[in-house]
Amino acid sequence: MGVYNMDYELTEGQKKLQQNIAAFCIKEILPGAQKLDEGPSEETFALMRGNLKKLGEAGFLSAGFDGDAIDLIDCFVAGEEITKACASTYVSARASVFMCGGLLKLFGTKEQQSRYLPSLLKGDRVGAVAYTEREAGTDIASIATTAHQDGGRWILNGVKDIVGNAPIGDLFLILAYTDGEGGSEKGMSVFIVEKDAKGLGIGDPIETMGLRGMPLSAVNLDDCEAQEILGQKPGEGFSQIQRILSMGTVGITSLSVGIGLSCMEKATQHAKSRKAFGRNIGSYQEVGFKLADMYTYNDLGRMLGIRAAWAMNNDEHEAHILGACAKLFSSEAATKIANMAMQIFAGHGYTKGTDIERLYRDAKFGEICEGPSEIQRTIIAKNELDKFL
């Protein structure tokens, strides 16, 4: 019946990318994962900078950024493999390249792209995007940071309270109200601010429960002089941030699946070798069936992520909904999987310094970042309900 379209296989090029990144990360990134988990210090900041530099030099930071548009399938494949080696490194790389670099690639002028993008992709400089504030998370419209013009310059004032990469950041994209009258939709802009800009203050490092290797701090804007507005004109910040967050669901899915796969692989090995009452524990259904559930969740999460990426690459009508589904499913799957892995390792996974203990903490991030599960459900439900209004 007709010519056939459907094909779930990764292309040869995507498979090759996957293999190359995996091999590289096992050798270069994995060994530092436990060290990075120690949390903020000059040493770990330097290690993270080094990781980004290594990934950049090997050409892997720019996965998905080679063409005119962002290829989210390549982004997904790379994200999953970097995460399997070290989730913190992926989140830091993603903040620099996908979030900061992505905004530049999608909305920057040609000059802005050629000025800032290459050094981010090479890992020579580190990017950060500052939008969240104490009183404004998902509800971006509630931000209090403002920008006003003074002569030819934009002057920013406000506090961004948790900004990934801020302690090691060279380039900041900062969301602020330019026009209180325009409301959120038309009144915000994203500003490009360099590290040494006057009035830019980086707060003390913030410690987190998981992804402890990701440098994090507040960014204080005290009459901070911005370089320029992202893109041509003011007033587009809200939609720019919304767009990158919507595409970002694919990256969070790759993070969640990467963590899920690590948990599953380690738990499977453990179930094969660990004995209880004269049998490998994997031969007990309570263990074996957990492994099966882990496999099922990872497999479905992965398909949803790649499906959403494909939909976004091809501008499908419901692409953003598929992205929300993928993030919601995979991030909730990751915490369940990490919990099951901990259960299988028991005391040997509860001990500080073990991989499972770290992954268990890392897994939580997906459910709460960039639109927590509650928000994803609201977005998905509204879309379905409105079809029958």
Add this chain to the structure above:
Amino acid sequence: MDFTLTDEQKMFRDTVYRYGKEEIAPLCEEADLRGEFSFEIWGKLADMGLLGLPFPEELGGSGADVVTCCLAGEALGHAGVDGGSLLAWGAHTYLCASNIYNFGTDEQKRKYVPKLASNEWIGCMGLTEPGAGSDAASMRTTAVKKGDRYILNGSKTFITNAPVADVIVVFATIDREKKHEGITAFIVEKGTPGFSTGKPFHKMGCKCSSTSEVFFEDCEVPEENILGGVGAGWLIALSGVEWDRSTLISPFLGSSMYGLDLCARYANERYQFNRPIREFQAIQRRIADMKVFIEAAKLAIYRVASSKDNGQMLNPLQAAVNKVYAGDMGFAMASEAVQIFGGYGFMQEYPVERSFRDSRLAAIGGGTSDIMRMIVSRIMLM
């Protein structure tokens, strides 16, 4: 990589959906309440050419690929056709006719497939026994060679379509010592002396499929009715698994899509506390979870179907993932649909009640969810 359907596949799905909605779904509530096989619904499926969907045109079929077969099941479920009628359709087409088409001699194909594709005959398949469910290889039905005939003795149970079927593909062992390798498939026609069926069971759901035991008492079957050769039965039974875990699951996916449509409409129309219940987050949560389930299950089903179309060996992990997820979560979502409808959802005149009962089967039939997990964990631990 490509997730799109061809234009032809899309058109076909739309046509089947509309037809199911207009011609079949209105008959389903009453048929389900009667709780028996509906020849009227069956005739409608036949009129649409759905009984012979995967078979070549020269055998009276439509030559559809596996994805298209899944689309038909999905579209009919989505249109509101009951799970029982679709189970009957699945067992007839994919478990009986497909096995004859895939493993039969030219003569067997020509004799049976056109009859099954045209609604002249109804087919069924007999594998499960009272003492052999998931552990099918422990079957006790025997076939003993006597001249150019085999004498079958034993019984099968939970056989979908048995009370209405004209022909059965049945599995028996020629030598229990040989275990899997002794299992052999036979084509047995209704009216063969020694072959009888029991009274239809009263089931929890999928009521418009008729299910009963079948009995073989010194039932003589000519040698030429062996399907696929002596000892090939286990292979044939396993091949049925591919259909079980794609085409036979697709109506359950469709039913979830139907449930989501019903719930979304109801949540907009139903007012409590002066506002439509869609505004309550507990309702939104269920709607969102249904949508996620549908998208994930769709990917899992069509991955199995398209890989079969693309000539790949069935990946048992992918098939099991599909079955366990569609089965377990499909029922959970059907339960959430009942919850959204509240008291109305508990009433038989609301289709979410029927879907709830029907969907329970997906985690049981064709390999239980427990067996799926067993398969996955065994492969992982190899």
